[in-house]
Amino acid sequence: MAIDSATVARIARLARLPLDARTSTQTANELARVLDLAGQLANAALDGVEPMAHPHAQTLVWRADAVTESDRADALLAQAPDARAGLYAVPKVIG
Amino acid sequence: MADIAQLAQALRARKVSAIELARQSLATARSRSDLNAFVTLDEDAALAAAQRADAALAAGAAPALAGIPFVHKDIFCTNGIRTTCASRMLQNFVPPYDAAVVERLALAQAVSIGKANMDEFAMGSSNENSCFGAVKNPWDVTRVPGGSSGGSAAAVAAGIVPLATGTDTGGSIRQPAAFCGITGLKPTYGRVSRYGMIAYASSLDCAGVLARSAADCAAVFAAMAGHDARDATSVDRPCDDCVGALSTKLQGIKIGVAREYFGAGVEAGVDAATRAALREFERLGATLVDISLPHAALAIPAYYVIAPAEASSNLARYDGVRYGHRCTDPQSLEDLYTRSRGEAFGAEVKRRILIGTYALSAGYYDAYYLRAQRARRVVADDFAEAFKTVDLIAGPTAPTVAFKLGEKTSDPLAMYAADVNTVAVNLAGLPAISIPAGFSDSLPVGLQLIAPAFAESALLAAAHQFQLATDWHARSPNA
Numbered sequence: 081m082a083i084d085s086a087t088v089a090r091i092a093r094l095a096r097l098p099l100d101a102r103t104s105t106q107t108a109n110e111l112a113r114v115l116d117l118a119g120q121l122a123n124a125a126l127d128g129v130e131p132m133a134h135p136h137a138q139t140l141v142w143r144a145d146a147v148t149e150s151d152r153a154d155a156l157l158a159q160a161p162d163a164r165a166g167l168y169a170v171p172k173v174i175g
Numbered sequence: 176m177a178d179i180a181q182l183a184q185a186l187r188a189r190k191v192s193a194i195e196l197a198r199q200s201l202a203t204a205r206s207r208s209d210l211n212a213f214v215t216l217d218e219d220a221a222l223a224a225a226q227r228a229d230a231a232l233a234a235g236a237a238p239a240l241a242g243i244p245f246v247h248k249d250i251f252c253t254n255g256i257r258t259t260c261a262s263r264m265l266q267n268f269v270p271p272y273d274a275a276v277v278e279r280l281a282l283a284q285a286v287s288i289g290k291a292n293m294d295e296f297a298m299g300s301s302n303e304n305s306c307f308g309a310v311k312n313p314w315d316v317t318r319v320p321g322g323s324s325g326g327s328a329a330a331v332a333a334g335i336v337p338l339a340t341g342t343d344t345g346g347s348i349r350q351p352a353a354f355c356g357i358t359g360l361k362p363t364y365g366r367v368s369r370y371g372m373i374a375y376a377s378s379l380d381c382a383g384v385l386a387r388s389a390a391d392c393a394a395v396f397a398a399m400a401g402h403d404a405r406d407a408t409s410v411d412r413p414c415d416d417c418v419g420a421l422s423t424k425l426q427g428i429k430i431g432v433a434r435e436y437f438g439a440g441v442e443a444g445v446d447a448a449t450r451a452a453l454r455e456f457e458r459l460g461a462t463l464v465d466i467s468l469p470h471a472a473l474a475i476p477a478y479y480v481i482a483p484a485e486a487s488s489n490l491a492r493y494d495g496v497r498y499g500h501r502c503t504d505p506q507s508l509e510d511l512y513t514r515s516r517g518e519a520f521g522a523e524v525k526r527r528i529l530i531g532t533y534a535l536s537a538g539y540y541d542a543y544y545l546r547a548q549r550a551r552r553v554v555a556d557d558f559a560e561a562f563k564t565v566d567l568i569a570g571p572t573a574p575t576v577a578f579k580l581g582e583k584t585s586d587p588l589a590m591y592a593a594d595v596n597t598v599a600v601n602l603a604g605l606p607a608i609s610i611p612a613g614f615s616d617s618l619p620v621g622l623q624l625i626a627p628a629f630a631e632s633a634l635l636a637a638a639h640q641f642q643l644a645t646d647w648h649a650r651s652p653n654a
Contacts, residue, residue, distance in 0.1 A: 121547060124550060135555065
């Protein structure tokens, strides 16, 4: 199946990945080929089969609603590309 | 090359110290830098750990793995030690905590000498997708070691360390083990904690071990496995004594030979070596049973929808805000995200994020992701059905021997096809092992054994019995 450039652009935007004119066609072709692979599922007899999200019959475990975290702000902020006054700095979002 | 049991004996007999073993491993690692198996070598940490191990050994209170040198795949967070996932995104990331696997092997007093190279974010089957360059196969340095745990496999095969940790989401322990002529164990999903293991596909990722023998894998698995409340998918179920069960004989064991694993894509030499190994199992008392896994052909398509979909979600956290690579002088939040991710992710990672995003997007979710999950169910049901009549299932781990560097890099689909015999196991969450079974064109061939969920002891015992009677696993490229 062919993927048009508008679709590639939309998917790239959702994935927050850059796309330029040079790579757009190559990306569209690669995507199409892999999706053709996935398309092999279209003809399989799968209607009515229960989707499997997890290999074992296991339910999500709940824990007590209690504070167990310690204050590790300094250690965590040490990883940040741009930390100021105990906050993660990013370009202005609003306005 | 010595295995864990021999090294443990030598340490306790004071023939060698943990410090000496650590120094030897580090020296060998440096002398084999041509393999590019390591991202980080940490001499200070290694010697400090070795010193502690020597103290425990001297006090007569040492765990089984005390003083044994090894390497962690660079996907496990190591407190204070760079952890990169072989990606520019995490090139300078220093985790503030240890992964559960790291904690457990440290508790066992094994001595980590550093972090092994891998395919970026565990996406790949050749270890050619690393931002630090490709890893080379010690058997033939013009060939790939397999992936994504290629650095771990090369380090063990070259005799740098007797064991290495790895991860397996679609075959990334088993296939490099096969290509490098060593033993690789992928445990049951949920058997080993994923806490601190950088996520690729959360319903498929498994931590495991690569070593020189099934017996060695059993010893490491015993240290790694077990419930961990910090991993919500960790299974709360007691572990079998896999080391104690190694002596279980093959008499009465039924091994299902799945005809779909010997398909058209399997090279003649791989087919021949695998079948010869299976005849050896028969000679040792096992019964071979022809079986079919009728939906085997759905595994690759299902995997290459589910894994990228889960990856697209897991890798959304790399946004340049809190850790990892950030582009210079971002003009807006959008620019920050897009340029940081564009600059720092390699081509294969970007490809899989895009595939996954498409498969999960509105209008396509049912046709792709949901459909793939239904295919996952029927693939898993095939195994459940087969295990009603057989104890283990066997086949070649990979359809070919190690291919040449660059041979498949221009065609992603050719690379994906290399996983044909391994991905179904991850979809079903089952344990599997790859053991050396012979050679084809002087390159190692791996035999894969698959067991029902939580039956690692049966898997390891069968592999061990084969290795007692044969010596493929003892062969070395250094000879």
